[in-house]
Amino acid sequence: MNKEIFTLDYMLAPPPMDQLMTWVCLSSITISILALGYIWLRKRYWLFQPSLIIFSLICLRIQLPALFFVQWASENLQNPWAFIAVTQLFPFLYLAAAIPLSYARDSMLQEFAARLKTQLWGTHAWPPGLMIFCLVMSILTVVVYCMYTPFKQSGLYALFFDPTQINVARASTWQSVDNRAIGYFLSWGYHIFSVLLIFGSIFSFVYHKNRVFQSPLTVFSICVGFVALAFTGNRGGLTLVTLTVLGAYYCAKRRMPSKVMLAIGMIVVFAAPAYLSLVREGQDWTLDRHFEYINTLILHRIFEVPNQMGILYVYDAQATGYSGASGFRLFAAMMGAEGESLQARIGNEYLYAGQYCNATAVFEYYKMMGLFGIPVTVIGMLCLDLFLLFLRRPTIALLPFVVFFANRAIQGSETTVTVLLMTGGFWLVPVLAFFSHIPVVHNKNNSSPSTLNRARLA
Numbered sequence: 001m002n003k004e005i006f007t008l009d010y011m012l013a014p015p016p017m018d019q020l021m022t023w024v025c026l027s028s029i030t031i032s033i034l035a036l037g038y039i040w041l042r043k044r045y046w047l048f049q050p051s052l053i054i055f056s057l058i059c060l061r062i063q064l065p066a067l068f069f070v071q072w073a074s075e076n077l078q079n080p081w082a083f084i085a086v087t088q089l090f091p092f093l094y095l096a097a098a099i100p101l102s103y104a105r106d107s108m109l110q111e112f113a114a115r116l117k118t119q120l121w122g123t124h125a126w127p128p129g130l131m132i133f134c135l136v137m138s139i140l141t142v143v144v145y146c147m148y149t150p151f152k153q154s155g156l157y158a159l160f161f162d163p164t165q166i167n168v169a170r171a172s173t174w175q176s177v178d179n180r181a182i183g184y185f186l187s188w189g190y191h192i193f194s195v196l197l198i199f200g201s202i203f204s205f206v207y208h209k210n211r212v213f214q215s216p217l218t219v220f221s222i223c224v225g226f227v228a229l230a231f232t233g234n235r236g237g238l239t240l241v242t243l244t245v246l247g248a249y250y251c252a253k254r255r256m257p258s259k260v261m262l263a264i265g266m267i268v269v270f271a272a273p274a275y276l277s278l279v280r281e282g283q284d285w286t287l288d289r290h291f292e293y294i295n296t297l298i299l300h301r302i303f304e305v306p307n308q309m310g311i312l313y314v315y316d317a318q319a320t321g322y323s324g325a326s327g328f329r330l331f332a333a334m335m336g337a338e339g340e341s342l343q344a345r346i347g348n349e350y351l352y353a354g355q356y357c358n359a360t361a362v363f364e365y366y367k368m369m370g371l372f373g374i375p376v377t378v379i380g381m382l383c384l385d386l387f388l389l390f391l392r393r394p395t396i397a398l399l400p401f402v403v404f405f406a407n408r409a410i411q412g413s414e415t416t417v418t419v420l421l422m423t424g425g426f427w428l429v430p431v432l433a434f435f436s437h438i439p440v441v442h443n444k445n446n447s448s449p450s451t452l453n454r455a456r457l458a
Contacts, residue, residue: 005076006315006350008300008308013071021074021084025067028088032059035095045113046102049388050405050412050426051381055094057413062310062360063091065303069311078318083311085371090362094378101382112388116398120254124438125207126200127397133435134197135221138228141189145231148177155232159276188425191411192404194228195240196432197221199248199403206252240407242269251399270294306414310363312350313342317367324368342367361416380417387429397436401429 004010015022036056039046046052066087073080102109119125151157177183201221229241246265250257257265274293278285317323323342342364347357361380365373391401412420421427 003350003352005072006308006312008304011072011308011311012068012304015067015070016074019070019074021070021080022067024084025063025070025088028092029059029064029067032063032091032095035099043102043106045109046106048109048112048116048402048405049098049102050384050408051094052098052102053405053409054381054384054412055091055098057409058360059091061303061306061413062362063087065307068304069307073311073314077311077315082318082366082371083314085374086310086314086362086366087307090374090377093374094381097378097382101385108388108392112391112398115394116402119398119438120251125251125397125399126203127400127436127438129435129437130196130397130400130432131200131204131221133432134193134200135224137193138189138197138224141186141193141228142224142231144182144186144189145228148182149231156227156230159230184423184425187423188428189228190232191407192425192428194225195244195407196400196403198225198229198241198244200400201225202245202248203252203399206249239269239273242272244403247403267294306360309357310359312346312357313359313363313367316346316350317370322368322370358414360414361420364416377417381412384412384417384420384426387426390430390433393433395437395439396433397438400432400436404429404432 015025036059039052047056066083069083070080073083077083145154177186198221201218205218226241242265246257246269271290271294274290274296275285277293278289283289343356343358347355351357362374362377365377367373369376390396391398408420408424408426411424415424
């Protein structure tokens with residue numbers, strides 16, 4: 001097999017305007033843009049729904065860039081229309097289901113947005129209970145890391161003392177964990193507890209209302225959160241830290257950043273992982289090379305790779321058949337069948353040895369069950385919105401969950417729903433709600449919390 005045809009340089013091409021598939025893509029993209037534009041202008045509070053946040057990123061990272069893979073699909077897939085269905089029919093079916101459901105719970109979403117705004121202007125925006133819980137869990141995360149990985153072999157050590165070994169340290173960190181439960185816990189520490197700890201520490205310090213977390217303890221909490229986030233050496237950790245700090249600062253100040261500060265913030269967000277990429281490859285730093293890596297990170301990792309990975313699942317499904325239950329390793333084990341790591345096998349077969357091929361849910365479910373995987377993905381995403389029911393109580397702080405949903409949306413746009421629930425820790429929403437209680441919030445006119453369902457965001 002010639003693996004060169006699966007590289008981005010070979011796959012990417014301008015959309016052929018003489019093919020019907022291109023115009024189907026353009027029509028579907030237009031519908032999604034118009035729908036999201038209407039939501040942004042008229043129903044912005046709908047965006048607090050987890051599935052809609054994830055869907056917005058999928059449109060940006062999957063649906064739109066799919067145009068530039070049409071030519072490859074038409075020449076190399078047995079059924080190129082399957083790729084069009086996965087990338088374009090999926091958004092249409094989601095919108096057809098999500099928009100009526102959003103209208104049906106419009107008042108609930110208005111109440112959610114109004115309570116969030118009231119809490120931000122009150123004195124209890126970030127609960128101390130959640131801070132303590134995340135601090136304890138982040139410390140446990142670091143301790144467990146050290147139990148499985150010596151510090152000098154960790155990504156954190158490589159980050160500061162030997163950047164060229166970051167990839168090796170990152171691989172050895174996860175390979176040394178042979179217990180699945182421990183692996184899940186470390187993933188939650190990386191993706192959830194450390195992020196919420198850093199956000200809450202910065203927010204509480206700038207907000208200057210919560211006296212529990214001030215100077216020394218704030219610094220300690222930030223350091224613990226950073227270590228828990230950076231221990232694996234993942235360059236995405238630097239991006240998460242930067243986004244978390246900027247988001248916490250402006251939320252605490254209760255204002256949006258200016259256009260200049262937003263531009264500077266975006267440069268910083270991509271500059272840190274670009275610099276890490278340079279040093280881990282042992283290259284000398286230059287300004288031109290740095291900007292070249294930033295451009296590569298933005299275009300390559302965010303917009304091009306998701307479709308490259310996903311189309312390999314479509315290709316493999318048509319070449320070798322659907323995997324069925326064996327693709328769900330947990331279900332396969334329950335049924336007494338042998339499970340299969342699709343990510344490892346497809347990456348090794350079509351890319352190169354040791355490469356994992358992670359794709360968004362709709363691609364992986366297509367490999368498992370064909371076109372039936374499209375409605376399954378839609379239903380799975382909509383089920384994530386049920387977690388909003390845990391946040392109906394007026395004594396629960398909502399800001400931590402907005403941060404949680406936004407953070408998980410990045411992973412949700414490039415993985416399956418089941419992985420998002422377990423490895424991504426989405427099932428922890430009820431647990432976090434237990435530690436997120438605050439005093440009952442009243443508005444400025446001393447109205448009861450029940451009146452907030454008639455309020456709207458300004």
